[in-house]
Amino acid sequence: MSTRDHSTTRRGFLQSAAAGVAVSAMTHPAMAQKQPPVALEEYSPTYFTAEEWTFILAATARLIPSEGDGPGATETRVPVFIDLQLAGDFGNAADWYMEGPHVPDAPAQFGYQSPLTPAEVYRAGIAEFDEWCRQNHNAPFAELDAATQDAALTALQKGDIKLASTQGASFFGLLLQNTKEGYFADPLYGGNHGMAAWVHIGFPGARASYLEWVGIDKPYPLGPVSISGERA
Amino acid sequence: MATNAPKKDVVIVGLGWTGSILAMELCEEGLEVLALERGDDRDTVPDFKYPEVADELKYGVRYGFMQKPRNSTLTVRRTLEETALPYRMLGSFLPGDGVGGAGIHWNGHNWRPMVEELRLRSYVEESFGADIIPEDMTIQDWGVDYDELEPYFDRFEKVAGIAGQAGNINGKIVEGGNPFEAPRSGDFPMPPLPQTVDAMMFADAARKMGYHPFPRPAANASQAYTNPYGMQLGPCNFCGFCERFGCLNYSKSSPQTCVLAALKRKSNFSYKVNSEVLKVELAPDGKTATGVTYVTAEGEEVFQPADLVILAAYQLHNVHLMLLSGIGQPYDPATGEGVTGKNYAYQMNGGTSLFFKDIEFNPFVGAGSNGMVIDDFAINQIDFGKEGFIGGSYISSGTTNGQPIRSMRLPPGTPSWGTAWKQATKEWYGHSMSIGSHGSNMAYRDTYLDLDPTYKDRHGRPLMRMTFNWKPNDIRMTQFMKTKIEPIAESMSPDIMQSSYKSEGAMYDVRPYQTTHNVGGAIMGTDPKTSALNRYLQSWDVHNVFVMGATAFPQNLQYNPTGMVGGLAYWSANAIRKDYLPNPRPLV
Numbered sequence: 006m007s008t009r010d011h012s013t014t015r016r017g018f019l020q021s022a023a024a025g026v027a028v029s030a031m032t033h034p035a036m037a038q039k040q041p042p043v044a045l046e047e048y049s050p051t052y053f054t055a056e057e058w059t060f061i062l063a064a065t066a067r068l069i070p071s072e073g074d075g076p077g078a079t080e081t082r083v084p085v086f087i088d089l090q091l092a093g094d095f096g097n098a099a100d101w102y103m104e105g106p107h108v109p110d111a112p113a114q115f116g117y118q119s120p121l122t123p124a125e126v127y128r129a130g131i132a133e134f135d136e137w138c139r140q141n142h143n144a145p146f147a148e149l150d151a152a153t154q155d156a157a158l159t160a161l162q163k164g165d166i167k168l169a170s171t172q173g174a175s176f177f178g179l180l181l182q183n184t185k186e187g188y189f190a191d192p193l194y195g196g197n198h199g200m201a202a203w204v205h206i207g208f209p210g211a212r213a214s215y216l217e218w219v220g221i222d223k224p225y226p227l228g229p230v231s232i233s234g235e236r237a
Numbered sequence: 238m239a240t241n242a243p244k245k246d247v248v249i250v251g252l253g254w255t256g257s258i259l260a261m262e263l264c265e266e267g268l269e270v271l272a273l274e275r276g277d278d279r280d281t282v283p284d285f286k287y288p289e290v291a292d293e294l295k296y297g298v299r300y301g302f303m304q305k306p307r308n309s310t311l312t313v314r315r316t317l318e319e320t321a322l323p324y325r326m327l328g329s330f331l332p333g334d335g336v337g338g339a340g341i342h343w344n345g346h347n348w349r350p351m352v353e354e355l356r357l358r359s360y361v362e363e364s365f366g367a368d369i370i371p372e373d374m375t376i377q378d379w380g381v382d383y384d385e386l387e388p389y390f391d392r393f394e395k396v397a398g399i400a401g402q403a404g405n406i407n408g409k410i411v412e413g414g415n416p417f418e419a420p421r422s423g424d425f426p427m428p429p430l431p432q433t434v435d436a437m438m439f440a441d442a443a444r445k446m447g448y449h450p451f452p453r454p455a456a457n458a459s460q461a462y463t464n465p466y467g468m469q470l471g472p473c474n475f476c477g478f479c480e481r482f483g484c485l486n487y488s489k490s491s492p493q494t495c496v497l498a499a500l501k502r503k504s505n506f507s508y509k510v511n512s513e514v515l516k517v518e519l520a521p522d523g524k525t526a527t528g529v530t531y532v533t534a535e536g537e538e539v540f541q542p543a544d545l546v547i548l549a550a551y552q553l554h555n556v557h558l559m560l561l562s563g564i565g566q567p568y569d570p571a572t573g574e575g576v577t578g579k580n581y582a583y584q585m586n587g588g589t590s591l592f593f594k595d596i597e598f599n600p601f602v603g604a605g606s607n608g609m610v611i612d613d614f615a616i617n618q619i620d621f622g623k624e625g626f627i628g629g630s631y632i633s634s635g636t637t638n639g640q641p642i643r644s645m646r647l648p649p650g651t652p653s654w655g656t657a658w659k660q661a662t663k664e665w666y667g668h669s670m671s672i673g674s675h676g677s678n679m680a681y682r683d684t685y686l687d688l689d690p691t692y693k694d695r696h697g698r699p700l701m702r703m704t705f706n707w708k709p710n711d712i713r714m715t716q717f718m719k720t721k722i723e724p725i726a727e728s729m730s731p732d733i734m735q736s737s738y739k740s741e742g743a744m745y746d747v748r749p750y751q752t753t754h755n756v757g758g759a760i761m762g763t764d765p766k767t768s769a770l771n772r773y774l775q776s777w778d779v780h781n782v783f784v785m786g787a788t789a790f791p792q793n794l795q796y797n798p799t800g801m802v803g804g805l806a807y808w809s810a811n812a813i814r815k816d817y818l819p820n821p822r823p824l825v
Binding site: 067068069070072073074075077094095098099100101102103104106108111113114115116117118155158162181184185186189190191193194202203205206207208209210211212213214215216218219220221222223224225230232234 | 287288289291292293294298299300305306307310313315320322323324325326328431432433434437472473474475476477478485596597598599601602603607640641642645653654655656658659660662663666667691692693744745746747748
């Protein structure tokens with residue numbers, strides 16, 4: 006019979022991009038709550054350049070704005086989530102089949118056919134979209150007013166702005182998907198800070214035990230817990 | 238150059254449900270059995286333990302327990318004229334990976350087929366006439382009848398520990414069960430699960446319309462249970478992390494919870510992980526297999542001789558291995574000749590979402606298989622001649638897996654971002670439900686599997702190529718279900734309603750998740766000219782190769798496949814033990 010090397014199994018977990026966050030949060034859950042994290046403007050991105058980071062802060066703040074009921078992408082630290090995801094397996098398409106030949110202009114129903122990794126799509130997409138903003142509005146995206154930013158993002162989403170450099174991949178699609186992931190994922194991955202997005206919608210997080218609440222049409226009474234043991 | 242390993246009596250490719258079952262059954266004959274699993278080893282602890290497994294991003298979104306396309310994938314095209322392109326990232330279907338296979342990450346919907354489904358072509362011809370079968374539709378009988386399989390369905394349900402309410406015991410209709418199901422020899426091993434708010438609302442509405450709601454048969458334990466192998470399950474705690482997750486609670490039936498610990502105690506069983514079988518090796522005359530060649534994690538090629546080869550990998554991989562190994566003549570859609578790769582089919586599903594401002598559904602509360610179902614529009618309840626299609630669906634409601642990244646159902650017209658989106662997530666998360674149809678999918682002359690001419694895997698082997706598209710017959714079927722579901726939904730007076738069913742001209746799209754119920758490609762049957770396997774899942778051409786799984790389905794059932802797959806595994810195991818081992822030969 007084969008023997009089982011548990012340390013090997015866990016190694017994959019520890020090698021993930023979120024490892025630093027995961028280990029420190031699990032070791033010091035109390036500290037993680039008490040010490041406010043570094044401000045987003047002072048955060049040193051793992052993947053993004055300074056210019057790209059400025060774009061990500063501005064763009065995610067429009068996709069999930071701070072105004073209105075509930076936290077925005079900024080308060081929940083969605084940009085940190087995206088940075089760590091792009092630095093890790095997701096950003097590097099570590100699990101995807103990336104062999105050629107590539108047919109980037111294939112019908113969308115064939116799925117992802119770009120030769121670029123998600124991290125490369127962001128790099129190319131941010132540069133080209135910022136350049137479009139400069140040419141059309143005389144400033145990079147982050148320096149535009151909110152209404153102009155929203156209009157530019159809408160044009161990007163609708164395909165009115167076409168980015169040739171992303172080679173068939175949807176930069177906007179990835180950005181929106183990753184923004185929502187960072188909003189609702191466990192705080193282990195750097196976003197959903199304080200589980201504020203879970204509190205906003207009433208999701209109890211990693212509680213994972215509800216037998217006594219099956220079939221009951223009433224709001225669930227307990228707030229969320231995270232994998233590392235935070236409560237809110 | 239491959240090194241030679243010491244010979245085994247039996248080598249099993251893949252250690253999921255069917256590999257575990259066949260290993261257990263053949264070990265009981267005293268045979269030396271080796272299972273080769275290409276993925277990692279997996280067990281409840283440490284791999285599925287709380288709280289780490291309650292991680293939607295890692296397992297629900299990034300597919301932590303699934304096969305990595307980088308390691309293994311296929312190409313897809315919709316028509317014979319298109320150039321197939323690789324399925325580069327997972328979407329439409331999610332093959333499992335590692336010990337337990339897809340048996341760890343399913344929801345646990347466990348069904349038996351209908352009597353009529355196993356002899357579909359005969360049933361259609363006898364009841365409605367052969368001329369209603371479209372010219373390009375290649376449906377077949379399975380070559381085995383329900384009555385023959387019943388003891389084996391019963392066996393699998395007892396091993397897996399299924400919770401449910403019988404509707405037909407030996408022909409006697411039982412109140413509260415499915416009155417249209419095939420007769421079963423006894424009750425389910427466990428009573429049904431408790432039900433969520435949405436399921437109870439659906440059942441009430443369906444009952445008022447004269448339909449026959451019953452609890453979904455669940456491979457999630459409703460109470461403490463010990464199975465025939467001595468494996469123990471505990472009652473499901475409705476944790477809400479079921480599909481795509483391993484079970485943290487020893488409640489979901491899986492190879493781990495139902496077979497493997499008992500199997501590992503047998504001294505004549507062994508298994509190797511990270512060991513990928515590249516090819517089944519055949520004797521010079523091609524009539525028997527001599528063993529398999531596999532590659533270790535270190536990249537070393539090993540020839541493993543064996544007297545009996547069981548292919549128990551996922552449906553797609555069984556067919557791929559057969560094509561690569563020259564088992565059976567490859568199917569040719571131009572002539573209709575050949576059998577390996579023939580009759581690939583999928584599943585035709587649809588659904589209607591209902592939004593209720595004032596109802597608290599608490600969607601995070603869920604097992605994998607809670608839910609109420611009606612079978613009033615099942616395959617044996619529809620007049621195919623009158624309705625103009627062949628097929629049927631079960632219709633059900635029951636929240637599972639209501640985690641917010643994937644399960645954020647918002648009313649039509651809601652912006653996809655901005656303050657309005659953020660507001661809608663608060664207003665509507667937990668205030669919607671859905672009624673779904675889960676339907677059959679027929680096989681056609683041009684829905685099949687072969688080897689891709691261009692793309693290669695990491696070992697340099699051709700990827701398999703899938704040619705598949707939605708067809709008018711199946712689209713008419715799902716549109717029929719829409720006309721049955723919408724009145725039920727309307728009778729419940731939701732604030733907002735939205736339907737999603739495939740309509741005329743729909744093309745197969747690999748991006749959104751649909752179902753991991755891929756079937757066919759090495760189908761069972763009564764004639765070696767039209768099927769790859771005989772009625773015992775034995776290769777017609779290579780008699781010491783038996784092929785498990787949904788690979789054998791000639792077309793798809795209207796149900797989830799695992800109950801059928803489990804029943805067939807025990808049926809085949811019995812034939813091997815009683816008939817093949819004493820006298821190895823073609824059994825038919």
